[in-house]
Amino acid sequence: MERQFDQRTEWGLLLLRVVAGIAFVMHGMSKFQMGLDQVAGWFGSMGIPGFFAYVVAFLELLGGIGLILGIGTRILAALLAVVMAVATIKVKIAMGFLGGESGPGYELDLLLFFILLLFVLSGPSFYSLDRLLFQPRSSK
Structure with a gap:
């Protein structure tokens, strides 16, 4: 079932998708700048196999670009939501919602999770490559 087009909502989804995409591009780039071997060691110290550092870094970088463009939005949003x-x-739940002296809390992570969930449920927006390339044009 196709949702009704409402220009204000679609512009809002576009803006939210682009800003979330930028956030993930920056997170991915920071992992590359730190050095993926170092990030892999950090992942290992938390009990997460180190090779996931490479997977997460590439997913954040490429997934963020995909979100910005609005291509593969539902799939990328679902994968990033798992991340x-x-x-x-x-990492973050032990620090509390707002965090403290030990570091930031999980408020941003939770917000990003629900933004991603929005795109899993709604799709990208009318203004996306997904819509341009993969949805049939109406004859109205």
């Missing part, structure tokens, strides 16, 4: 859920549970 956010694991990050929240394995």
